[in-house]
Every structure is written in structure tokens, then in C-alpha cells.
Amino acid sequence: RINADRLWSTLTMMAQIGGTPAGGVTRLALSDEDRIARNLLRDWSLEAGFSCDVDSMGNMFIRRAGKNPTLAPVMTGSHVDSQPLGGNYDGIYGVMAGLELLRTLNDNDIETERDIVLVNWTNEEGARFAPAMLASGVWTGQFSEEYAHARADRDGITVGEALDAIGYRGERPARAFPIHACYELHIEQGPILEDEAIDIGLVRAAMGQRWFTITIDGFAAHAGTTPMPSRRDALTAFAELALKVEAIGYQHLPDGRATIGMANVTPNSRNVVPSRVVCSVEFRHPQSEALDAMEAALHQAAEHLAARGVNAHVERIFDYAPIAFDAASLARSEAAVAALGYSAKPMVSGAGHDTCYVSNIAPASMIFIPCEKGISHNEAERILPEWSEKGANVLLHSVLAAAQE
Amino acid sequence: RINADRLWSTLTMMAQIGGTPAGGVTRLALSDEDRIARNLLRDWSLEAGFSCDVDSMGNMFIRRAGKNPTLAPVMTGSHVDSQPLGGNYDGIYGVMAGLELLRTLNDNDIETERDIVLVNWTNEEGARFAPAMLASGVWTGQFSEEYAHARADRDGITVGEALDAIGYRGERPARAFPIHACYELHIEQGPILEDEAIDIGLVRAAMGQRWFTITIDGFAAHAGTTPMPSRRDALTAFAELALKVEAIGYQHLPDGRATIGMANVTPNSRNVVPSRVVCSVEFRHPQSEALDAMEAALHQAAEHLAARGVNAHVERIFDYAPIAFDAASLARSEAAVAALGYSAKPMVSGAGHDTCYVSNIAPASMIFIPCEKGISHNEAERILPEWSEKGANVLLHSVLAAAQE
Numbered sequence: 001r002i003n004a005d006r007l008w009s010t011l012t013m014m015a016q017i018g019g020t021p022a023g024g025v026t027r028l029a030l031s032d033e034d035r036i037a038r039n040l041l042r043d044w045s046l047e048a049g050f051s052c053d054v055d056s057m058g059n060m061f062i063r064r065a066g067k068n069p070t071l072a073p074v075m076t077g078s079h080v081d082s083q084p085l086g087g088n089y090d091g092i093y094g095v096m097a098g099l100e101l102l103r104t105l106n107d108n109d110i111e112t113e114r115d116i117v118l119v120n121w122t123n124e125e126g127a128r129f130a131p132a133m134l135a136s137g138v139w140t141g142q143f144s145e146e147y148a149h150a151r152a153d154r155d156g157i158t159v160g161e162a163l164d165a166i167g168y169r170g171e172r173p174a175r176a177f178p179i180h181a182c183y184e185l186h187i188e189q190g191p192i193l194e195d196e197a198i199d200i201g202l203v204r205a206a207m208g209q210r211w212f213t214i215t216i217d218g219f220a221a222h223a224g225t226t227p228m229p230s231r232r233d234a235l236t237a238f239a240e241l242a243l244k245v246e247a248i249g250y251q252h253l254p255d256g257r258a259t260i261g262m263a264n265v266t267p268n269s270r271n272v273v274p275s276r277v278v279c280s281v282e283f284r285h286p287q288s289e290a291l292d293a294m295e296a297a298l299h300q301a302a303e304h305l306a307a308r309g310v311n312a313h314v315e316r317i318f319d320y321a322p323i324a325f326d327a328a329s330l331a332r333s334e335a336a337v338a339a340l341g342y343s344a345k346p347m348v349s350g351a352g353h354d355t356c357y358v359s360n361i362a363p364a365s366m367i368f369i370p371c372e373k374g375i376s377h378n379e380a381e382r383i384l385p386e387w388s389e390k391g392a393n394v395l396l397h398s399v400l401a402a403a404q405e
Numbered sequence: 406r407i408n409a410d411r412l413w414s415t416l417t418m419m420a421q422i423g424g425t426p427a428g429g430v431t432r433l434a435l436s437d438e439d440r441i442a443r444n445l446l447r448d449w450s451l452e453a454g455f456s457c458d459v460d461s462m463g464n465m466f467i468r469r470a471g472k473n474p475t476l477a478p479v480m481t482g483s484h485v486d487s488q489p490l491g492g493n494y495d496g497i498y499g500v501m502a503g504l505e506l507l508r509t510l511n512d513n514d515i516e517t518e519r520d521i522v523l524v525n526w527t528n529e530e531g532a533r534f535a536p537a538m539l540a541s542g543v544w545t546g547q548f549s550e551e552y553a554h555a556r557a558d559r560d561g562i563t564v565g566e567a568l569d570a571i572g573y574r575g576e577r578p579a580r581a582f583p584i585h586a587c588y589e590l591h592i593e594q595g596p597i598l599e600d601e602a603i604d605i606g607l608v609r610a611a612m613g614q615r616w617f618t619i620t621i622d623g624f625a626a627h628a629g630t631t632p633m634p635s636r637r638d639a640l641t642a643f644a645e646l647a648l649k650v651e652a653i654g655y656q657h658l659p660d661g662r663a664t665i666g667m668a669n670v671t672p673n674s675r676n677v678v679p680s681r682v683v684c685s686v687e688f689r690h691p692q693s694e695a696l697d698a699m700e701a702a703l704h705q706a707a708e709h710l711a712a713r714g715v716n717a718h719v720e721r722i723f724d725y726a727p728i729a730f731d732a733a734s735l736a737r738s739e740a741a742v743a744a745l746g747y748s749a750k751p752m753v754s755g756a757g758h759d760t761c762y763v764s765n766i767a768p769a770s771m772i773f774i775p776c777e778k779g780i781s782h783n784e785a786e787r788i789l790p791e792w793s794e795k796g797a798n799v800l801l802h803s804v805l806a807a808a809q810e
């Protein structure tokens with residue numbers, strides 16, 4: 001059993017780093033807050049006798065040595081970055097539970113056959129730098145390092161510059177090493193487990209995602225002197241597109257999701273008809289065919305904006321395939337749940353996770369715990385200490401079982 | 406006759422201050438660029454022997470003394486601030502033409518009966534600080550100085566702080582003094598004069614304006630885990646509102662205008678259903694009754710958003726009444742046009758101007774020149790040197806006639 005109080009106290013400490021007045025956290029990838037959280041994680045790890053390596057994407061690998069260094073290690077972990085005005089558990093819970101797991105093994109003087117590696121993936125959220133899961137994507141061969149280092153935030157700062165700025169660009173290339181099994185523990189970020197009063201989600205699959213950047217170019221004009229029919233208004237065109245994107249989501253109920261999370265207006269002045277809107281669009285669905293249909297509908301909607309005298313350019317920046325997790329990995333978690341006397345159900349994740357990418361190169365699966373009302377990507381994200389404890393225990397026994405093989 | 410080359414060269418110099426790569430200008434009110442433009446205007450004025458006073462709103466009053474200091478002066482002027490990514494003539498043309506007028510009187514050793522005051526009004530555009538015409542509004546008694554000093558930009562910097570930062574908070578209270586007549590020369594910012602190949606617009610009236618700030622509050626949610634029907638999406642609600650605002654404009658053709666120029670999304674992250682959108686709405690029309698109807702329709706549209714589970718708060722921040730200019734003042738410009746052999750037509754301004762406020766306390770009117778394709782509030786704003794010259798000559802003779810009375 002893990003030490004539930006110690007786990008909760010590390011979560012409470014991490015919640016201070018980037019803490020917001022409303023009780024959430026803004027700890028954007030490679031920001032100063034991220035640096036502080038990383039340093040704390042590293043210091044805790046070194047104090048406990050683990051090693052800590054950083055790769056060229058800033059991914060941190062904390063290793064507790066097993067008996068047999070020639071065997072492939074077992075991996076666990078998640079991410080310490082957050083959304084802007086995000087919650088205190090998304091990502092950081094999986095990292096702190098992984099640390100707690102390693103500390104528990106120390107406390108009980110348990111030697112494992114295999115090394116156990118706790119990973120903190122850089123820029124999982126995709127909030128500061130799009131797309132999400134960028135660094136696990138490089139590590140697993142989805143993206144080149146050059147591509148990833150050149151991704152820029154809103155201010156034009158690249159991932160490479162941001163890594164240097166916080167001192168987290170490691171020497172070792174971000175490239176996968178052999179992994180025996182990988183487990184990520186995460187909050188569900190949806191309402192199902194809490195609604196059904198189930199302790200643990202055994203995640204068997206994750207939805208696919210397609211992300212787009214849309215640039216709508218109209219023509220700036222004076223709001224007082226430009227008659228309505230003469231306008232080429234990028235903002236009203238954007239509004240038309242936004243309602244169509246929403247409709248595409250509704251056309252793919254119950255599983256489809258269509259979201260515009262970001263929109264930036266130029267010149268963004270009250271008495272100027274906007275010349276430009278740059279926005280995101282993202283679609284999610286468990287089936288690739290549905291994503292194809294959604295993407296086609298987006299292109300059609302964008303082309304239709306020509307009737308408003310504007311030009312809409314659609315760029316796909318992220319194509320994240322639906323995946324299925326490894327059955328043998330899931331079986332270890334199922335066995336752990338049974339041994340611990342918890343309730344569990346199989347689930348599909350609507351959120352993307354680094355471990356989805358890891359599953360392309362190694363046996364992997366995920367463990368979910370409930371979160372209140374399914375609220376996530378929100379300062380109001382909450383979990384109960386007992387949920388936290390149960391998830392970490394399932395993680396402990398899943399990882400331990402694999403590490404003794 | 407004014408010196409057309411000198412006028413053009415001052416415009417060219419001013420276009421460097423805040424000049425943008427695309428050939429426009431970003432010289433926001435009370436920014437460092439504004440300070441530099443003000444300093445240049447002041448230095449040129451002092452060199453030419455004029456006095457320069459600054460009031461508590463940063464309004465600059467440059468005075469060329471007449472024979473009789475007890476008579477009310479004649480006023481002319483406009484503003485040196487610009488929109489973000491704005492043009493090289495909006496406002497600055499009227500100020501530089503006023504300076505040229507005073508220099509021309511010097512060159513010709515013309516003594517006037519009355520003083521002539523060239524004014525540079527602070528924050529005409531309303532881009533950095535809403536509403537527009539803020540400082541002429543204080544000067545003419547529309548707004549209190551406390552209210553105006555407390556208006557804040559997007560970063561929370563107030564007008565009072567910004568005045569201090571650039572050293573343009575004068576001692577003298579911003580309060581009107583007696584004015585015999587006031588003329589503002591400005592680009593039309595619409596296409597009519599160019600389309601009809603007319604030199605001069607004699608502005609007899611200006612449309613009313615109503616400006617609003619709308620805050621739409623939904624609930625931040627994870628874009629992957631939150632089913633479409635469970636969302637309280639502030640952005641899709643905003644999109645619905647934006648199309649309704651556009652429709653309100655179309656319902657009041659040909660004169661009605663409805664514009665959303667500004668929208669800011671929170672948290673503005675690609676994979677978060679937005680919790681909040683704050684946007685502007687503005688309506689314009691020559692008739693107050695039509696503005697009332699537009700405002701009522703806005704409230705209805707905002708209330709309708711409750712069906713989406715969001716709350717829309719509508720705040721009116723600016724109520725700018727339609728005005729008619731002074732017939733006697735217009736007559737002097739008409740006489741000038743005739744004497745100079747130019748063509749002219751009476752016009753209504755869709756844009757607001759400081760001189761609309763001045764017309765509440767003194768006889769006032771405006772003179773327009775064409776601008777290419779009516780493009781304004783855009784970096785592509787252009788005028789021809791000969792248009793510039795003709796407008797300045799009409800201004801010269803309008804002001805001179807009044808100043809000799």
C-alpha cells in the first residue's frame with residue numbers, strides 16, 4: 001500500500017506552483033512554474049536515491065534501479081504541465097503517484113527485477129505549444145526533434161528556446177528505449193466513474209484527434225463608415241464557422257467532439273471591422289472514418305466563407321490516431337483491482353495521453369480515477385484523497401507485477 | 406494658400422512614429438509612440454513661436470496669438486493617436502493641416518483678430534481606452550475627469566497612469582473655454598467623395614453611436630471528455646450573438662452599422678471549451694430611435710443565450726448622440742470652397758469626432774477630404790497630396806474668416 005497522506009501532501013505542494021486565486025493552477029509547459037515543479041520533482045527523486053536524466057525534449061526520466069539492469073524497465077508517469085487556469089490533478093497526479101510508488105518500494109525495502117522509470121513528459125497539454133503530447137511524440141518517433149523544437153507559442157518563443165530558458169534541454173536525444181510495460185495513472189476528466197460510483201477505470205482505448213489552425217482573412221474597415229454589405233468581416237465569418245463546427249460535433253453524437261478553444265482577433269479594436277481571425281478547431285472520435293467525415297465537413301464550411309468575401313485557410317496540425325491499449329498490461333491492473341477489493345470498469349479515453357504514443361512502441365495501458373462531476377481543464381477540478389489512494393495502489397501493484405517479471 | 410509640400414512632409418515624418426511594416430501606423434493613445442508624436446508637435450509649435458498648454462487629460466492646446474486676447478479664439482485640430490495597425494492620415498492629417506495653417510499665417514505675416522488654437526485631443530480612437538473621444542468628452546462636460554482617468558486598457562493600465570507615464574498630465578483642468586468657432590479637417594474614411602470625384606465634404610451631421618461590453622460566462626471543460634450536449638461553451642454562444650449582431654445591422658440598412666471589433670477568449674487554449682468571452686458591440690445610426698431598436702434587439706439576443714447554459718452580461722459603455730453641425734460655421738467653409746474653385750457636397754459622418762462634442766458647447770463643423778476606396782482603420786489608408794492640399798486650403802480660409810470676425 002502506498003502512503004496516501006504523503007501522496008496528498010506532494011499534490012498540495014505542487015498545487016502551489018502556479019496556483020491561481022480561484023484554486024487552480026497555471027503551469028504552462030516550459031514556463032518558470034514548470035521549471036520550479038521540475039526542480040522539486042528532481043530534488044525529491046535524488047534525495048530518495050533515484051537517478052534523474054533529461055533528454056533533448058526536456059523529458060525527465062527518474063530511475064529506481066532493479067536487480068537486473070539488462071532487462072527492459074517498467075515505465076510509469078505523466079506530465080507536470082497544465083492548461084492555463086487548469087486543475088490540480090490533470091497530469092501531476094500521475095507523476096506524484098509514480099513518485100509515491102517508488103518511495104513506497106524504498107520504505108518496504110523491495111527490490112525489483114527490473115528498473116522502474118518514472119517519466120515527466122514535456123508539453124503534454126498542447127496549450128502553450130501545439131500540438132499536445134509533443135515530447136512523447138518525438139520520443140516515440142511521431143515527430144522529428146527539429147519539428148518539435150521549432151514549434152512556437154503565441155509570443156513566437158520556440159520549444160527549443162523555452163527548453164534553454166529553463167535549463168531543461170538535455171544532451172541525450174529524445175528517442176525511445178526498450179520498455180517492458182508502461183502504465184499511466186490519470187484522472188478520468190469525465191463524469192462516468194463518479195456517476196457510477198466506480199473506483200477505477202481500466203482504459204482500453206483512446207479517441208483519435210484532429211487539430212487544425214484556421215486563418216480567416218478579411219479586410220480591416222472603419223466600423224462607422226463601412227456599410228454592412230461592403231464589409232469583408234473576418235469575425236462574423238468566424239462566427240459562422242464556429243456554429244458549423246459545433247453542428248459537426250452534434251452530427252456525430254454521442255462520441256464525437258468538436259471544439260474551438262482558441263480564437264485571436266486582429267486588430268481587436270472596438271471600432272474596426274476585423275481583418276483577421278486565427279482560431280483552432282479540434283475534432284475527436286473513436287473511429288478514424290468519423291474523423292475523416294468531420295474533417296471534410298470542416299473544409300466545406302471553410303470554403304463556404306468565400307461568400308462573405310473572406311479567405312479561410314485550413315491547416316491540419318495534428319492527426320492523432322485512435323488507439324487500443326495492450327490487453328496483457330490491462331490484465332495486471334485488473335488483477336491488482338481484484339486483489340485490493342476495488343470496483344473497476346473498462347473505459348475509452350476522450351482525452352489524449354502520452355501513454356497512447358508509448359503504446360505504439362511498447363505494451364502500455366492506463367488507469368483512471370474519478371474526478372468530481374467530470375470537471376477538468378478547469379480550476380474547479382477536484383478529486384477525493386481516497387480516490388487518489390486507490391488509484392496509486394492499483395498503479396503500485398500493476399507496475400510491481402510487471403517489474404518482477 | 407498653404408504650403409502643400411511642407412504639409413506632406415510633416416505627414417511623412419509622423420508616419421514614421423509607430424510605423425508598421427505594412428506601411429500603416431500603430432500609435433495608440435498615451436503610448437510611447439504617442440509621446441514622441443506629441444513632443445514633435447510641441448517642438449515644431451514652439452519653434453514657430455506658438456504657445457503650447459497641456460490640460461489634465463493630456464489635451465494639447467497650441468495657440469497663435471491674435472490682436473485681441475479678450476475675444477474667444479477660433480479652434481481647429483484633431484488627434485495624433487491611431488488604431489492598432491491603423492492608417493497614416495486618420496486624425497494626424499487634421500493636426501498637421503492645422504499646424505500648416507498656423508505656419509502659413511506666419512509666413513504671410515498675417516495678424517488675426519482672434520487667437521487661433523490648434524488642439525490635439527487625447528484618445529480619440531477609443532482603441533486603447535474605451536470609449537472614443539474620451540478627452541474631448543471630458544473637456545466638453547460629457548464625462549467627469551475621475552471617470553476618464555480611471556478607464557483602463559487591456560493590461561489594466563489606467564488613463565491617469567498612462568498620462569503620467571508619458572509626462573502629459575497637465576495642471577490645468579480639462580474644461581472648455583469660450584470658442585468662437587471650431588473646424589476639424591479629416592479624411593472621409595468612406596468612399597463617397599472619391600467615387601463622385603468631389604474635393605470636399607461639408608459635414609453637416611454625424612451618426613450616433615452606442616458601445617457595449619458583453620461578458621459571456623460559460624464553464625471551462627475538457628474538449629475531449631465533455632460530450633457536446635453537456636457543454637456550456639462561451640465561444641459558440643458568442644458566435645450565435647455575433648451573427649445576430651450582424652443581422653441587426655442588416656435590419657437597419659442603409660445607414661445602420663453593427664460591429665464586433667473586439668473579442669477575447671478565456672482560457673484560449675485549443676483543447677479547453679471556453680469559459681468566457683468578453684467582446685465589444687457597437688451600433689451606429691443617424692437616428693436615435695433606430696439606435697434604441699438596435700439596443701433592444703441586442704438585449705434580446707443576449708438573453709437568448711441562456712438556452713446555451715451561459716450568462717451574457719450587457720454593459721453599455723458609450724452613448725454618443727447623433728449631432729447636427731452649425732450652419733453658420735458650414736457657410737464659411739462653403740464660401741472658402743467657392744473662392745478656391747473646388748467642388749463640394751454636404752455629408753453625414755459615420756465616424757465620431759471630437760468636434761461633435763465641441764459642437765455641444767460652441768459653433769462647430771467639419772471638412773472632409775476623400776480617401777482611397779474609403780479605406781480607413783486599416784494600414785492601407787491612402788490620400789493623394791492634392792486632396793491633402795485642397796482640404797488644408799479650405800481649412801485655412803474657414804478658420805481665417807472666423808478669426809478675423
Ligand SMILES: NC(=O)NCCC(=O)O
Nearest residue numbers: 124125132351352629676
Ligand atoms: N489528458 C489531457 O488533458 N491531455 C491533453 C490533450 C488532450 O486534450 O487530449
Ligand SMILES: NC(=O)NCCC(=O)O
Nearest residue numbers: 224271529530537756757
Ligand atoms: N474618426 C474616427 O475614426 N474616430 C474614431 C471613433 C469612431 O470610431 O467613430
